[in-house]
Amino acid sequence: MNFWVLQTLNGISFGMLLFLLASGLSLIYGLMKILNLAHGSFYLLGGYAGLVVVQKTGSFVLAVFVATLAIVVIGVLMERFLLRRLHLQEMPQTLLTFGFLFIFSDLAMLIWGSNPETVPKPEMFSQSVQIAGFIYPSYRLFIIGFGLVVALLLWWIQDGTRIGAMIRAGVDNEEIARSLGINVSLLFTLVFALGAFLAALGGVMGGPIMGVFPGADFEVLLLGFVVVIIGGLGSLKGALIGGLIVGLLDNFGKVFFPEFALFTIFAPMALILAVRPTGLFGRE
Amino acid sequence: MRSFYAAMLLGLGVSVVASTAMMPQAAFSQDAIKIGVMFPLTGPLAGQGRPERDAIKLAFDEENNVIAGRKVELLFEDSAGRPDTGLTKIKALVERDKVHLLLSELVSSIGAAVAPYVHEQKMPWISTVALASLTRGQKSPYIFRFVPSSYQYTMAAAEAAKKMGWKKVYLIGWNAPPGHEALEGLKKVFGAENIVDAMFPNVGTSDYAPYVTKMDPSKADGVFAAMWGADSSRIVQQYVEYGLSKKMPFFGIASFTSEEILGAMPPQAEGVFSAYTYCGSLDTPENKKFVQAYQSKFNALPGSYQYMGYMAAKMVIQALKDINGKAEDKEAFINALAKVQVNGPMGMASFDANRGMIGDFYTLKVEKGADGKLFNRCGDRQAQVKDPYDAFP
Amino acid sequence: MITGSSYSRWIFMALIAGVILLLVLPKILAPYYLGLAVKMMIFALFAMSLDLLIGFTGMASLGHAAYFGLSAYATGLLALKLGWNVWLALPAGLIMSGLAAVLFGLLALRTRGSYFLMITLALSQLMWGIAFGWRSLTGGDDGLPNVPRPDLGIGLSMADGVNFYYFVLLIAAIAAVLMVRIVASPFGYALRGIRESETRMLALGYNVWLYKFSIFVMAALFAGLAGVLYVYYNRFVSPDYIHVARSAEVLLMVILGGAGTLIGPAFGAAIIVLFENLISAYTERWVMLMGFIYLIVALFAPNGIAGLIRDYRDKRASS
Numbered sequence: 001m002n003f004w005v006l007q008t009l010n011g012i013s014f015g016m017l018l019f020l021l022a023s024g025l026s027l028i029y030g031l032m033k034i035l036n037l038a039h040g041s042f043y044l045l046g047g048y049a050g051l052v053v054v055q056k057t058g059s060f061v062l063a064v065f066v067a068t069l070a071i072v073v074i075g076v077l078m079e080r081f082l083l084r085r086l087h088l089q090e091m092p093q094t095l096l097t098f099g100f101l102f103i104f105s106d107l108a109m110l111i112w113g114s115n116p117e118t119v120p121k122p123e124m125f126s127q128s129v130q131i132a133g134f135i136y137p138s139y140r141l142f143i144i145g146f147g148l149v150v151a152l153l154l155w156w157i158q159d160g161t162r163i164g165a166m167i168r169a170g171v172d173n174e175e176i177a178r179s180l181g182i183n184v185s186l187l188f189t190l191v192f193a194l195g196a197f198l199a200a201l202g203g204v205m206g207g208p209i210m211g212v213f214p215g216a217d218f219e220v221l222l223l224g225f226v227v228v229i230i231g232g233l234g235s236l237k238g239a240l241i242g243g244l245i246v247g248l249l250d251n252f253g254k255v256f257f258p259e260f261a262l263f264t265i266f267a268p269m270a271l272i273l274a275v276r277p278t279g280l281f282g283r284e
Numbered sequence: 285m286r287s288f289y290a291a292m293l294l295g296l297g298v299s300v301v302a303s304t305a306m307m308p309q310a311a312f313s314q315d316a317i318k319i320g321v322m323f324p325l326t327g328p329l330a331g332q333g334r335p336e337r338d339a340i341k342l343a344f345d346e347e348n349n350v351i352a353g354r355k356v357e358l359l360f361e362d363s364a365g366r367p368d369t370g371l372t373k374i375k376a377l378v379e380r381d382k383v384h385l386l387l388s389e390l391v392s393s394i395g396a397a398v399a400p401y402v403h404e405q406k407m408p409w410i411s412t413v414a415l416a417s418l419t420r421g422q423k424s425p426y427i428f429r430f431v432p433s434s435y436q437y438t439m440a441a442a443e444a445a446k447k448m449g450w451k452k453v454y455l456i457g458w459n460a461p462p463g464h465e466a467l468e469g470l471k472k473v474f475g476a477e478n479i480v481d482a483m484f485p486n487v488g489t490s491d492y493a494p495y496v497t498k499m500d501p502s503k504a505d506g507v508f509a510a511m512w513g514a515d516s517s518r519i520v521q522q523y524v525e526y527g528l529s530k531k532m533p534f535f536g537i538a539s540f541t542s543e544e545i546l547g548a549m550p551p552q553a554e555g556v557f558s559a560y561t562y563c564g565s566l567d568t569p570e571n572k573k574f575v576q577a578y579q580s581k582f583n584a585l586p587g588s589y590q591y592m593g594y595m596a597a598k599m600v601i602q603a604l605k606d607i608n609g610k611a612e613d614k615e616a617f618i619n620a621l622a623k624v625q626v627n628g629p630m631g632m633a634s635f636d637a638n639r640g641m642i643g644d645f646y647t648l649k650v651e652k653g654a655d656g657k658l659f660n661r662c663g664d665r666q667a668q669v670k671d672p673y674d675a676f677p
Numbered sequence: 678m679i680t681g682s683s684y685s686r687w688i689f690m691a692l693i694a695g696v697i698l699l700l701v702l703p704k705i706l707a708p709y710y711l712g713l714a715v716k717m718m719i720f721a722l723f724a725m726s727l728d729l730l731i732g733f734t735g736m737a738s739l740g741h742a743a744y745f746g747l748s749a750y751a752t753g754l755l756a757l758k759l760g761w762n763v764w765l766a767l768p769a770g771l772i773m774s775g776l777a778a779v780l781f782g783l784l785a786l787r788t789r790g791s792y793f794l795m796i797t798l799a800l801s802q803l804m805w806g807i808a809f810g811w812r813s814l815t816g817g818d819d820g821l822p823n824v825p826r827p828d829l830g831i832g833l834s835m836a837d838g839v840n841f842y843y844f845v846l847l848i849a850a851i852a853a854v855l856m857v858r859i860v861a862s863p864f865g866y867a868l869r870g871i872r873e874s875e876t877r878m879l880a881l882g883y884n885v886w887l888y889k890f891s892i893f894v895m896a897a898l899f900a901g902l903a904g905v906l907y908v909y910y911n912r913f914v915s916p917d918y919i920h921v922a923r924s925a926e927v928l929l930m931v932i933l934g935g936a937g938t939l940i941g942p943a944f945g946a947a948i949i950v951l952f953e954n955l956i957s958a959y960t961e962r963w964v965m966l967m968g969f970i971y972l973i974v975a976l977f978a979p980n981g982i983a984g985l986i987r988d989y990r991d992k993r994a995s996s
Contacts, residue, residue: 006497007494007497010491010493010494010497013493014490014491014493029791033791035791035794082972082976085976086975086976086979089979090737090790091731091737091932091936091979092932092975092976092979093975094737094932095929095932095933095971095974095975095979096971096972096975096976098925098929098971099967099968099969099970099971099972099975100968100972101968102964102965102967102968102971103965103968103969103972104968105964106326106962106964106965106968107965109326109330110962110965113331114328114330114331114334115331115544115545115547115548116331116513116514116517116518116545116548117547117548118517118518118521118548118549118550120550128525128526128527135526135527136526137525137526139525140493140525208521209490209491209518209521209522210490210491210518211514211517211518211521211548213328213331213513213514213548214327214328214330214331215327215328215488215514216514218922219488219490222802222921223490225795225798225799226799228795229792229795229796229799233791233792250491250494251491251493251494252494254485254494254495255494255498258483258484258485258495259484259810261459261484261485261486261489263803263806266799266802266803266806267803269799270784270796270799270800270803273784273787273788273792273795273796273799274784274787277787277788277792277796278788278792279792282792325957325961326957326961326963326964334961361957362957362961362963364953364957366917367820367911367913367915367917368907368911368915368917368918369953369954371911371913372712372713372716372954373954373957375709375712376709376954379707379708379709379712380707380709380710392818392819393818393819393820393915393917396816396819396820396822396913396915397820397822397911397913397915399822400822400823400912400913401912415819417819422822422823459809459810459817460809460817460818461812461817461818461819464812464817486809487818
């Protein structure tokens with residue numbers, strides 16, 4: 001019994017982390033049709049920025065604010081000055097974000113060196129808690145709660161606010177949205193900033209578990225891909241469900257079929273795509 | 285249609301010509317000893333590659349880059365941690381730059397790819413690749429391995445743990461050759477029936493929780509880990525998180541707690557064991573000199589990768605001195621190198637008959653220093669450990 | 678493609694010059710550079726094969742290295758373990774790539790656009806996982822070293838760099854001519870039609886799926902050919918051949934050179950191979966440099982180098 005609870009919690013906490021990593025990717029694609037390959041870089045830079053702040057001030061909360069703000073600024077600059085010049089040109093956009101993936105990874109190595117780092121956990125959650133006879137790290141429980149809060153907030157923004165309505169209009173049909181007087185160009189910047197924010201948030205929150213190191217950008221990007229493929233591009237619900245599915249499958253897959261650990265992530269993805277080519281909640 | 289063919293052939297032609305035109309011939313003096321130094325300087329393995337290259341530079345700087353009256357020139361290349369890139373770069377060093385010997389590389393897959401070429405070219409190559417086959421199936425008079433092989437360091441780690449009273453053990457190792465070879469090594473020392481479970485997560489696994497939570501402290505005396513780099517700090521972090529570190533000691537194989545990675549370990553990594561050929565806090569004049577020299581030059585503590593690079597260079601320097609700097613005479617050089625003995629930061633080091641490394645191993649334990657930082661405390665010494673060719677032919 | 682007669686004369690001269698240059702290259706270049714030229718030709722072939730998908734049919738694959746790597750493994754294993762010569766091992770490699778493409782094509786062609794990009798990525802990562810994990814067959818991460826040189830059975834030693842150069846040149850040239858013929862055929866024009874509008878082609882009665890499936894398999898075969906040459910060139914195979922990083926690299930070669938031109942991607946491949954092997958010896962920051970090159974291309978030459986040249990030509994023609 002304990003075993004099942006424990007492994008399920010593991011899967012959910014990893015899934016929530018994946019949700020944080022993938023939701024930005026999905027949102028940006030949904031509105032702007034950009035597959036942002038620099039998404040992993042935002043994770044990496046966010047993680048490093050958070051690390052610096054924690055080391056200097058000891059405050060995890062401050063780290064979250066400073067790091068996400070810094071990455072949002074980078075994201076806004078990227079969108080305003082570069083990406084928007086290539087609106088709807090899929091290949092050049094891919095190339096551009098790939099260029100940034102290279103530049104940011106080298107930049108991070110230049111500034112922070114090439115040794116792996118771990119973001120220290122917030123003091124409050126540095127201990128493990130005893131639940132029903134087994135020890136569980138409280139930080140992972142916190143991640144689960146935090147992920148849920150983020151999901152609810154995003155859902156509220158999307159379905160309950162004016163901005164959300166405008167975004168949905170933009171996703172449905174950009175031209176009509178424009179003709180209705182919606183400032184689509186501002187929306188683009190907003191959504192890109194939100195995506196960058198979520199990735200950076202993932203970097204700071206995931207930093208204590210996954211760490212930040214050269215190559216983390218690429219790893220995170222791949223994980224994000226898997227989640228949005230399963231969930232469906234452009235769908236928030238898809239990112240959440242996809243994250244949880246991947247988290248749980250990966251966890252139980254590794255427990256029961258350790259020799260197939262390489263496939264616990266990619267095989268379900270190929271399978272789901274074969275059955276539902278646009279993912280669980282995606283649209284053409 | 286015709287323009288298509290034309291354009292295509294033109295493209296191929298022009299690009300090739302451009303390649304020659306762009307090729308800057310390396311400026312070198314005819315009489316310098318040229319040494320090719322290739323390591324992963326970019327990509328995820330740069331964290332090990334760059335410091336090791338720095339340490340090699342340090343060793344030659346200590347000689348003022350002159351050996352037996354001849355200038356020494358180090359030619360650097362970046363393997364990017366990829367085998368095909370590595371092989372091409374090695375060819376560049378050998379065929380384009382005409383180096384006299386290679387002091388290169390730490391990545392297994394690159395080592396395996398490069399070995400046949402180096403052997404065919406009769407090019408002396410001193411590697412720090414822990415690949416066991418370099419002194420077995422792929423062995424060559426021209427290939428030297430100055431780093432313990434995967435079997436060598438696993439057996440040493442297992443012996444050290446056995447001496448501490450371990451009888452039943454877990455293994456968690458990379459699903460890659462070093463991980464699986466670690467299992468074979470542990471089986472030899474503890475017996476196959478005493479390996480409670482062996483798990484092989486992928487290289488770069490983000491979440492070790494499913495593995496860690498499968499370990500039962502009541503079933504074993506300890507856990508061995510055969511993974512390195514970012515994964516080693518991740519697994520320790522998560523092992524501690526699940527409260528296992530208080531119940532079951534953790535033993536990292538080889539450079540698991542190497543100084544450069546120690547900075548990224550959580551404070552709770554205190555108590556993690558390992559056994560390797562380098563211990564940063566060893567109190568000998570040679571080691572203090574090495575640590576000080578490296579630290580003043582590169583502003584970081586040297587770890588095992590720096591030690592391997594530094595000592596491999598020292599071995600080369602001594603062999604070059606022994607043959608009076610005549611690096612062109614490759615046979616003389618490899619014969620001299622095979623006999624070289626150098627007393628370095630960790631004591632005596634030499635090569636065995638298959639040109640694998642022989643050196644002292646220390647049992648290390650991570651402790652918190654007076655400054656609050658983690659360091660390796662040096663414990664038991666295993667003198668002059670050889671690659672276990674008898675156990676693993 | 679259709680231009681004035683002075684232009685085609687110029688092209689014809691260049692064609693002769695190019696052929697002569699490629700033929701005499703071994704007389705000009707030192708062995709190392711000749712080896713690099715071989716590598717450039719192999720990657721040019723690889724990039725051109727992907728261009729068939731991206732440039733001519735509008736299918737951006739991020740898993741093309743799967744076919745490159747699978748044929749390399751098949752050929753490498755058969756040559757190494759069973760001692761098959763090149764006449765047997767090369768077709769076997771191609772069959773391997775072709776079979777994989779048939780299977781994956783059935784799956785991947787259910788999708789399009791970004792989903793196609795991602796499912797090809799996923800499938801290639803699965804292949805990478807098998808190469809990495811099936812250690813008894815593939816040697817795992819360490820790969821398979823000591824693959825023998827191609828034995829043509831006609832007494833030509835492939836240990837000689839010059840002979841090997843001509844061997845690769847011949848095969849690459851045949852493949853290039855075949856690819857040019859494919860895109861210049863009615864079939865090729867139908868592919869362009871699909872790229873512009875699938876629905877229109879459907880309305881015109883074309884079996885769009887079959888066209889896409891056919892070119893998908895063909896592109897895989899040419900990529901497989903490049904993989905076979907690469908395993909003979911390096912004389913080893915490792916999972917790195919299949920890794921998504923390689924798929925991304927070849928995708929960038931195509932875009933950098935200019936998708937939809939065949940020659941452009943060949944250029945792009947040559948430039949990137951060159952860059953990786955020369956620049957990195959002089960600066961540790963070459964990754965960043967590379968990043969900036971991509972940025973510049975994306976912003977100022979979105980149709981790649983070939984696009985730049987075309988624009989220049991058009992401007993001259995109109996002025």
